[in-house]
Amino acid sequence: MKLKQAYIKGIGMYVPKKVLTNHDLEKMVDTSDEWITTRTGIKERHIAAKNETSSTMGAEAAKEAIKNAGLKPKDIDLIITNTITPDMPFPNTSALIANILGIKKAGVFDIEAACSGFIYGLSIAKQYIRTGEYKNILVISSEVLSRVTDWEDRNTCVLFGDAAAAAVVSESSGKSEIISIYLGGDGAYGDLLYLPGGGSLHPATEATVKNRMHYMKMKGNETFKVAVTKMSESALTILEKANIKKSDVDLLIPHQANMRIIKMVQKTLELSDDKVYINLQKYGNTSAATIPVALYEAVQEGRLKRGDNLILVAFGGGFTWASAAIRW
Ligand code: ACO
Numbered sequence: 001m002k003l004k005q006a007y008i009k010g011i012g013m014y015v016p017k018k019v020l021t022n023h024d025l026e027k028m029v030d031t032s033d034e035w036i037t038t039r040t041g042i043k044e045r046h047i048a049a050k051n052e053t054s055s056t057m058g059a060e061a062a063k064e065a066i067k068n069a070g071l072k073p074k075d076i077d078l079i080i081t082n083t084i085t086p087d088m089p090f091p092n093t094s095a096l097i098a099n100i101l102g103i104k105k106a107g108v109f110d111i112e113a114a115c116s117g118f119i120y121g122l123s124i125a126k127q128y129i130r131t132g133e134y135k136n137i138l139v140i141s142s143e144v145l146s147r148v149t150d151w152e153d154r155n156t157c158v159l160f161g162d163a164a165a166a167a168v169v170s171e172s173s174g175k176s177e178i179i180s181i182y183l184g185g186d187g188a189y190g191d192l193l194y195l196p197g198g199g200s201l202h203p204a205t206e207a208t209v210k211n212r213m214h215y216m217k218m219k220g221n222e223t224f225k226v227a228v229t230k231m232s233e234s235a236l237t238i239l240e241k242a243n244i245k246k247s248d249v250d251l252l253i254p255h256q257a258n259m260r261i262i263k264m265v266q267k268t269l270e271l272s273d274d275k276v277y278i279n280l281q282k283y284g285n286t287s288a289a290t291i292p293v294a295l296y297e298a299v300q301e302g303r304l305k306r307g308d309n310l311i312l313v314a315f316g317g318g319f320t321w322a323s324a325a326i327r328w
Contacts, residue, residue: 006129007172008122008326009136010069013165013296014060015046015283022158029154036158041259045161045284047146053087055096057164058142061292062097065138065166076168077134078107080124082117082141082288084195084317085148086110097140106138114193115255115316116183117141117288118165119324123181125169132171140166141288148195150215159257160216161284165292175307179325180242182234189226189319193218227261227315232268234323235313239269242325246270250308250328251298255315256280256290265313277303287316304328 021044022033036042048057058081066073079094086093094108113120121139128134142164151157169178197213198204208214231254239246246269254262259280266276277298286293291312298304305328312324 001131003130004132005172005177006126006169007176007178008167009170010065010067010071010168011166011292011296011299012061012064012068013163013293014057014064015163015293016048016052016057018047018049019044020047025158028151029157031154031158040159041280042159042284043281046163048144048162052144054083054085054093054142054144054164055087055100057144057162058093058140058166059097059100061142061164061166062101062138062140065168069136069168069170071136071168073101073103075136076103076106076138078125078128078137079103080121080137080139081110082113082121082139083110083143084112084114084287085144093142094140113288113316113320113322114318115257115285115287115290116314116318116320116322117316118291119181119312119314119322120183120320122167122169122178122324123183123322126178126181129169129171135171137169138166139169140164141292143287143289145216145287148214148216150212153215155220156216156218159285161286163283163286163289163293165289165296167292175327177327179327180238181322181324182238182241183322184230184234185318185320187318192223192226193317193319224258224261226319227257228264230319230321231255231261231265231313231315234321235265235269235311238311238313238323238325244309244325248309249275249311251275251277251304252311252313253277253291253294253298254313256283256294257285257315
């Protein structure tokens with residue numbers, strides 16, 4: 001069987017209107033714009049309205065991606081949504097999004113790889129396109145982290161935001177291609193970044209609510225050290241796998257969690273500032289959505305053109321990590 005090439009045909013994004021600035025946070029917890037800016041690079045983040053969820057935001061991003069790809073909802077064969085904040089344990093968020101978009105015949109499932117989710121999703125879509133099993137696949141990342149953020153915990157509440165983005169992955173007949181993807185993970189780090197309550201281990205009870213177990217917990221400093229090591233390793237691994245030299249990288253889009261982590265990965269790849277896309281200051285860490293949101297904005301701003309060598313690198317809860325080499 002001759003394998004086909006997969007590429008990203010269209011992209012879309014959605015962020016809620018409400019903006020929460022560092023100065024707003026100063027009124028909520030013991031923090032300062034100065035601390036948040038120097039330690040993380042974040043200035044503001046978007047927060048979903050009461051009636052917005054992962055499915056409604058994901059559907060908005062998906063609509064734009066389908067349109068941008070020159071397709072109709074009926075052309076979609078499979079929907080893969082990456083989220084750690086699904087509307088509910090089931091039905092899965094992809095099914096809810098399919099219903100909003102009026103898609104009746106697509107396969108629907110979710111994956112959960114935290115901040116690495118978009119690249120994990122791309123890796124699955126790529127295989128289905130390569131074998132010719134499907135023609136057009138929606139890979140959606142949608143996160144409403146504000147609902148699982150402990151707004152009394154200054155260690156975490158300054159870091160996260162809400163956003164969604166989507167990509168249509170299709171068969172390519174030209175130069176554009178998802179060249180190679182690398183995935184990694186190590187569950188031994190599970191207790192550095194996690195959400196303990198609400199699953200089969202600690203189902204919701206009065207005690208789990210009282211003990212604030214339905215919020216994200218993170219040992220920031222220990223997470224930081226592993227993030228720097230694994231993102232740098234992943235970036236080098238994908239260059240080797242795809243046979244791309246550091247000097248041939250046109251744009252790096254790293255997971256947007258912390259400016260200092262991004263700068264260390266940039267140093268590892270010896271890239272100048274114009275070859276690294278950063279929008280962390282506007283959105284904070286939106287988990288699986290950071291990379292596709294950045295990808296969307298990089299294209300809009302003309303920072304990425306068809307034929308460019310694009311590198312994606314992610315790291316998140318699990319821990320999971322992942323990288324991708326794409327000829328855009
Ligand atoms: N405002 C003011 N002070 C604060 C705040 C705050 N918002 N938060 C923490 N501090 C204090 C701490 O209490 C500590 O004070 P102490 O020294 O008196 O104990 C001090 O600042 C330093 O705290 P550290 O945690 O050591 O600060 P650090 O420089 O490591 O920065 C941060 C913290 C920003 C969280 C960083 O560690 C980080 O970015 N970690 C990685 C995040 C990441 O990559 N996550 C993975 C992806 S997320 C996902 O998958 C959903």
